[in-house]
Amino acid sequence: RRVTAKQVQGAIDGKENPFTRLPHSDRYHKILEARKKLPVYTQMDDFYEMYAKHQIIVVVGETGSGKTTQIPQFVVYSDMPQTKGKIVACTQPRRLATMSAAKRVADEMDVRLGKQVGYSIRFEDMTDPGTTILKYMTDGLLLREAMNDPDFERYSTIILDEAHERTVATDSLMGLLKSLVKRRKDLKIIVMSATLDALKFQKYFTIDEPAPLFKVPGRTHPVGIFYTREPEPDYVEAAIRTVIMIHRTEDPGDILVFLTGQEEIEDACRKIKIEADDLVANDPDTVGPLSCIPLYSSLPPQQQQRIFDPAPPPRVSDGPPGRKVIVSTNIAETSLTVDGVVYVVDPGFSKQKLYNPRIRVESLLVSPISKSSAQQRAGRAGRTRPGKCFRLFTEKDFMKELEEHMHPEILRCNLSSTVLDLVKVGVKDLVRFDWVDAPAPETLMRALELLNFLAALDDDGNLTPLGTKMSAFPLDPQMSKMLITSPEFDCSQEILTIVAMLSVPNFWSRPNNRRKEADIAKELLSLPDGDHLTLINVFNEYQNNLNDSKWAWNNYISARALAEAANVRAQLLRIMERLEIDLVTKSHPDQTRHYVDIRKALVCGYFMQVAHREGDKGSYLTIKDNQVVSLHPSCGLDTQPEWVLFNEFVLTTRPYIRTVTEIRPEWLLELAANYYDLKLFTDGETKRALQRVLNRLRKKQGKKNAKAAASNKKQS
Ligand code: ADP
Ligand code: MG
Numbered sequence: 001r002r003v004t005a006k007q008v009q010g011a012i013d014g015k016e017n018p019f020t021r022l023p024h025s026d027r028y029h030k031i032l033e034a035r036k037k038l039p040v041y042t043q044m045d046d047f048y049e050m051y052a053k054h055q056i057i058v059v060v061g062e063t064g065s066g067k068t069t070q071i072p073q074f075v076v077y078s079d080m081p082q083t084k085g086k087i088v089a090c091t092q093p094r095r096l097a098t099m100s101a102a103k104r105v106a107d108e109m110d111v112r113l114g115k116q117v118g119y120s121i122r123f124e125d126m127t128d129p130g131t132t133i134l135k136y137m138t139d140g141l142l143l144r145e146a147m148n149d150p151d152f153e154r155y156s157t158i159i160l161d162e163a164h165e166r167t168v169a170t171d172s173l174m175g176l177l178k179s180l181v182k183r184r185k186d187l188k189i190i191v192m193s194a195t196l197d198a199l200k201f202q203k204y205f206t207i208d209e210p211a212p213l214f215k216v217p218g219r220t221h222p223v224g225i226f227y228t229r230e231p232e233p234d235y236v237e238a239a240i241r242t243v244i245m246i247h248r249t250e251d252p253g254d255i256l257v258f259l260t261g262q263e264e265i266e267d268a269c270r271k272i273k274i275e276a277d278d279l280v281a282n283d284p285d286t287v288g289p290l291s292c293i294p295l296y297s298s299l300p301p302q303q304q305q306r307i308f309d310p311a312p313p314p315r316v317s318d319g320p321p322g323r324k325v326i327v328s329t330n331i332a333e334t335s336l337t338v339d340g341v342v343y344v345v346d347p348g349f350s351k352q353k354l355y356n357p358r359i360r361v362e363s364l365l366v367s368p369i370s371k372s373s374a375q376q377r378a379g380r381a382g383r384t385r386p387g388k389c390f391r392l393f394t395e396k397d398f399m400k401e402l403e404e405h406m407h408p409e410i411l412r413c414n415l416s417s418t419v420l421d422l423v424k425v426g427v428k429d430l431v432r433f434d435w436v437d438a439p440a441p442e443t444l445m446r447a448l449e450l451l452n453f454l455a456a457l458d459d460d461g462n463l464t465p466l467g468t469k470m471s472a473f474p475l476d477p478q479m480s481k482m483l484i485t486s487p488e489f490d491c492s493q494e495i496l497t498i499v500a501m502l503s504v505p506n507f508w509s510r511p512n513n514r515r516k517e518a519d520i521a522k523e524l525l526s527l528p529d530g531d532h533l534t535l536i537n538v539f540n541e542y543q544n545n546l547n548d549s550k551w552a553w554n555n556y557i558s559a560r561a562l563a564e565a566a567n568v569r570a571q572l573l574r575i576m577e578r579l580e581i582d583l584v585t586k587s588h589p590d591q592t593r594h595y596v597d598i599r600k601a602l603v604c605g606y607f608m609q610v611a612h613r614e615g616d617k618g619s620y621l622t623i624k625d626n627q628v629v630s631l632h633p634s635c636g637l638d639t640q641p642e643w644v645l646f647n648e649f650v651l652t653t654r655p656y657i658r659t660v661t662e663i664r665p666e667w668l669l670e671l672a673a674n675y676y677d678l679k680l681f682t683d684g685e686t687k688r689a690l691q692r693v694l695n696r697l698r699k700k701q702g703k704k705n706a707k708a709a710a711s712n713k714k715q716s
Contacts, residue, residue, distance in 0.1 A: 002052035005045035008077045019082060019109065019116045019133070028110040035108060038066035040216045047074055050214055051188070055181055056205045059192040061216025063376065064337035064383050067192045068092075068101050068161055069108060072134055075190070079156045081133035082116075086156035091139040093167040095121045096297045096304060097335035102126070102136040103305075109134075122474050123503075123568050139169035143418075144474060146176055146425045157188040162335060163201060164193040166408035166436075168418050175434050176425065178205060194334040195372055197405070204436055221382040223344075227395040235347035236268055238392045242345045243325055244275050246390075247290055253342025253387070254311055254324040256332055256380050260351045260366045262505075265294045265327045267512070272325060288312075288320035295328035295336070298505040300560060307338050333376050337383070344381040344389040346374060348397075352406070353413045357442040359625040360450075360608070362414040363651040370403045410439045415447040416477050420456060423463050424471040453608065453675050454481045469579055473572065475499065482605030483576065489597040490586035492576070494536050498602075500569035501535040502647060502659070507561035508634070518556040525555065526636035529595055530661025532602055532647070534636050539565060599645075600667050606645050607672035611657055612686045613642045620644065620657065621686060632656040642689075643668075665693045 011018050012032065035041055040061065050057055051074075061067050072090045081087045092098040102119035111117055118127030120137040127135055139160070145152070152158060158177065160170055177189050191201050191211070198213055205211040232238040239257050246255055259265050269292045276290040289312040295304070312322030326338055330350045350369050355362045369377075374391065381387025391398065419430060427433055430444055451457040454477055456467030463471075466484065473480035479499050486495035501507075510518040525541065527533040542562045545551035552559035576583060588594040611620035611629055618640055620629050631637065632650060635658065643665050646657035668676045669690065678694065681687040 002048050003078045005048060008044065008048075008074070011077065017110050020111055022110075025110055027107070031108050035066070035070065038070060039219055040066035040070045043214075043216065044074060047071070047214060048078060050212055051075070051078060051190075054212055055185070055187070055207060056189040056191070056211045057214050058198050058201045058205070058211050059190055059214045059216065060198040061192075061194070062218030062220055063194045063334045063379065064339075065216045065218060067194075067216060068097075069105050071190065071192065072136075072159055073105065073109065075157050075159065075188075076134050079188075081156060084156060087132060087154060088134045088157045088159070089142060089152075089155050090134070090136050090159040090161055091142050091170065091173065092136060092335065093139055093162050093165045093170060094297060094331055094335050095138055096299070096331060097162070098136045098138050099126075099301060100304060100336060105134065105136070123564075123571050139167055139173060141474075143169045143172055143176075143421055143425075146173075147421065147471060150176075150425055151180060151184055152177075152187065155187065157190065159190040159192060161192045162194065163191045164195040164197065164334070166406070166410070168409045168413060168415065171408060171410050171436050172418055172422060174201075174204065174436055176422075176427075178434055181207070194376065197372075200436070220379060221384070221386040223378050223382040223386070224388045225378060226388065226390050227398065228392055229394065231394055231397065232347070232392045235349060235392050236264055239345050239347050240268055240271050240275065242390050242392065243272050244279065246343050246345075247276060247323055247325075248279065248287060250343065250388070252288075252321045252323065253385075254326070254338070254340045255343040255345060256338065256341045257325065257327045257345040258332070258347065258350070258377055259327055259329065260349050261329065262294075262296045262298060265296055265329065268327050269294050270512075272327070284315070284319075286320055288314055289322040290325060291322070292325045292327065295326055295332060297329065297331065307336070311340070330373075332380065333373060337380075339384060341380050341383060342385065342387040344377055344387070345392070346377045346389060347392040348374065348402070353409060355413045355443065357440060357446045359622075359627055360414070360446055361625070361627070361649045361651075363649060365651060368402055370406045371398070372405050374398065374402065408437050410435070410437060411443075415439055415443055416450045417475075419444070419447040420451055420467065420471050420477055423451075423457065423461070424468065450608065451477060453672070454478065454605070456481070469581075472575055472579060475503070475572075478605040478609075480605075482601055483572070484579075484581060485604040486601045487582040487584050489601040490584050491594070491598045491601055492581065492583050493585040494598050495601050496569055496572055496576070496583075497536050497539045497565075498532050498598075500565045500572060501539055503568050504561045504564045505558075507538070507558045507565070509556045509558050511556075514556075521554070521556045522636070527595075528636075528638045530599065531636050531659045532661045533595055533598065535659075536598075538562075539569075542566075599661055599663055600671060602645055602661060603663055603667045603671050606647065607668055607675055609646050609649075609657075610663070610668065611644050611646060612689060613640055613644075614685060621684075622649075622657075623686060624681065626682075626684070626686075627655060629655045629657045631660055632658040634658060635660050637662065665690055666697060669694055669697065 015023055017024055059067055072088055075088050079088055098119050098121050102117055103113050106113040106117040109117055114126040115128055115131050117134045118132040120127055120135060120141055160173060163170055181187060202210040202213055243255055243257060259268055272292045279287050291312045293306050295307050307326050311324035314321050348369055349366050351364050352367045354365050378389035381389050455464055456470050456477055458464050469484055470477055470480040482495055483499055486492040508522055525538050527537055586594060610623045614621050618630060622629060637660060641662035643663050644660045645663045647659035650656045650658050678687060678690055
C-alpha cells in the first residue's frame with residue numbers, strides 16, 4: 001500500500017520531526033510556508049500514485065519549481081530509509097549545486113547537514129554512514145561507487161537530477177541503471193530534467209512501455225526579449241553597460257548576468273561596483289544602492305550563500321530601493337535558482353568542453369550557447385513576475401547561428417577516465433553498451449588506446465592488475481599511473497604533492513593592479529627545471545609557513561586553494577596506504593638527481609603529452625599529433641628546452657601548453673618503449689631527433705656489452 005499525501009503532509013505539519021524525534025524549530029515552519037507555495041508541493045499525491053506503480057519515472061518541470069529540493073524528500077517519506085537500511089541518492093552534475101541542494105534540504109528537514117541529509121563530492125564526504133538517509137552527490141561520484149557496488153545495493157531509490165545537462169557521468173549512469181533495473185526489481189529510478197525533451201528519456205527507459213512522465217506545472221510569467229541591433233564586439237563590456245542601464249532606468253528587481261568563468265566574473269563585478277558607486281554618488285536621490293555578487297564553482301561555500309541574501313535596503317527610509325546583481329556562470333541556468341530575479345543579461349556564451357580525438361586534445365572554449373540554453377536563461381527573469389531578458393546579440397544571430405540544443409558531453413570530451421570506470425564496473429563491450437547517445441567510435445578508440453599504453457587494459461581490453469589499482473583513484477588515468485609508479489623512482493611523496501596541486505583550481509593570484517608584484521613573487525617560488533617541480537616547492541613552502549598567516553597573501557597565492565590541495569593530498573595518501581603503495585622520498589645529497597627521478601615518474605604517466613622544440617622561434621610540435629604549440633605565458637621555465645612534458649593543452653587565441661617540465665628523450669624511449677616505437681612515427685624532425693638518441697643509446701649499450709664481454713674473458 002502506497003503512502004498518501006495526506007499522511008505525509010500530516011507528518012510534515014506535525015510537532016515532532018520524524019527523523020530526529022525533536023520538536024520542529026520555528027525556522028522549519030517558516031521555510032515550510034515557502035515550500036508549500038512551490039508548484040510541486042500541491043502535486044504530492046499524484047507523484048505518490050505514479051511512484052508506487054512504476055519502477056522508473058521521468059520528471060520535468062521549470063527551473064525553480066521544486067524538483068531538486070522537494071522530490072527527494074517525497075521519496076524519503078515513502079521509502080522510509082531510516083527503517084529499511086537502504087538510502088536515497090540524488091545526483092547533480094555540479095559540485096556547487098550538490099552542496100547547495102543538500103544544505104537547503106537539511107534546513108528544510110530541520111536536520112544538521114552531514115547527518116540525515118548529506119552530500120558527497122570528489123574529495124569531500126559530508127555524510128554520516130549509519131545516519132544519512134538522503135545523499136546528494138555528484139554524478140561522477142555515484143558512477144565511481146558502482147565499481148565497488150555494481151548493483152547499488154545501498155540505495156532504494158536513485159534520482160538522476162539535471163539529466164538534460166547530459167554529462168558523461170549521468171549518461172553512463174543511465175546506461176548502467178537501465179540494465180540494473182532488470183536485476184533489482186526493488187530499485188526505483190527517477191530521472192529529472194528542466195527541459196521538455198523528456199521524451200528521449202522516456203523512450204530510452206522503456207519497460208514494456210515508455211517510462212511515464214511526471215510533469216510539474218511551471219508558473220512562469222511572460223519575459224520580454226530584447227536583442228541588440230548590431231553584434232557586440234566586447235560582450236563583457238556590453239554586459240556591464242547593460243547592468244548599469246537597467247539600474248538607472250528600470251523598475252526594482254534583481255539582475256542575473258551570465259558570463260563564462262571566474263576571472264571574467266570577478267572582473268565584471270569589480271567594474272560594475274565602481275560604476276554603480278559613481279552613479280549613486282552623482283545622483284543619490286534617484287539611484288539606489290547596488291550589490292554585486294559573483295557565482296562560480298570554485299567560490300568558497302560562505303560566499304556561495306551570499307546569492308540568497310536579499311537586495312540591499314534603501315539608504316534612507318524613503319530613498320530609491322536597492323538592487324542585487326548576480327554575475328554567474330552557466331550554473332544559474334538550471335542548477336541553482338535565485339528568487340527575485342526580474343532582469344537577465346545574456347551575452348550568449350558559455351565555456352564548453354570540446355574534444356578532437358584525431359589530435360587527442362580536449363579544451364574548454366568560450367562558445368556560443370544553444371537556443372534552448374538561451375530560452376532557459378531568459379526564463380530565469382519570469383519566476384516571480386513579468387521580466388525582461390537582454391540578449392547581447394542580434395535576433396538574426398539567434399535565429400541563424402545558434403544550434404537548437406547543446407550536443408551531449410559524450411560527443412565533446414575525452415573518455416579515458418569514464419572508460420576505465422566502466423570497464424572496472426564490469427561493462428564488457430563499450431561499443432555495444434546501451435548509450436543514450438553513443439560516443440564517436442574514434443573517441444572510444446582513443447580512450448582504449450591510452451589505457452592500453454598506460455597498461456591499464458591489456459590488448460584484449462581487459463583490466464590489468466595495474467588498471468584495477470588505477471581505478472581506485474578519482475583521477476585521470478595518467479595521474480593515477482604516475483602515483484602508482486612513483487615508488488620506483490623514490491618520489492611518491494613528491495608525486496603525491498604534484499597530483500594534489502594539479503587537482504585544485506589555479507592558486508596563483510594576479511590582481512589587476514599588482515600584476516608586477518605578483519609576477520615577481522611567482523618567479524621567486526619557481527624552479528627553472530619545470531612547473532611540476534615548482535608545484536612541489538610552493539606546497540612545501542606553504543606547509544613550512546603554516547603558522548605565518550600572511551605567507552600566502554605576501555606571496556600572491558590563494559591560501560584556500562592550497563588548503564584544498566593539502567586536503568586532496570591527505571585523501572589520496574589514504575588511498576595509497578590502502579593499496580599498499582610505498583610512501584617514499586629520498587633526500588639525495590644531490591638535489592638535481594632527485595629532480596631527475598621526479599621527472600622520470602612524470603614521464604611514466606604523461607609520455608603521450610610531450611612536445612619537441614622546432615627551430616629557435618619558441619614553437620613546439622606535439623609528439624605524434626604534430627600540433628604547433630607554444631609555452632603558455634604562465635610557464636616558469638627560464639629556457640626553451642628541446643623536449644618538454646606538459647599537463648595541459650590550452651586553446652585561447654592560439655594553442656599553448658601549460659604546466660611544463662623539461663625532460664630527456666632517453667627517458668621516453670626507456671620508460672614508454674611501446675609508445676615510442678619509432679616504426680609508428682611519421683617522418684619528420686621529431687622522429688629523426690628520437691632516432692639519433694636511439695642510435696646513441698645503442699652505441700653506448702654496444703660499448704658496454706663489449707666491455708663486459710672483455711672483462712668476462714679476462715676473468716675466465
Ligand atoms: P528545481 O530543481 O525545480 O529547479 P529547486 O528545488 O532547486 O527547484 O528550488 C525550489 C525553490 O526552493 C527555489 O525556487 C527557491 O525558492 C528555493 N531554494 C532552493 N535552494 C535554496 C537556498 N539555498 N536558499 C533559499 N532558497 C532556496
Ligand atoms: Mg534543480
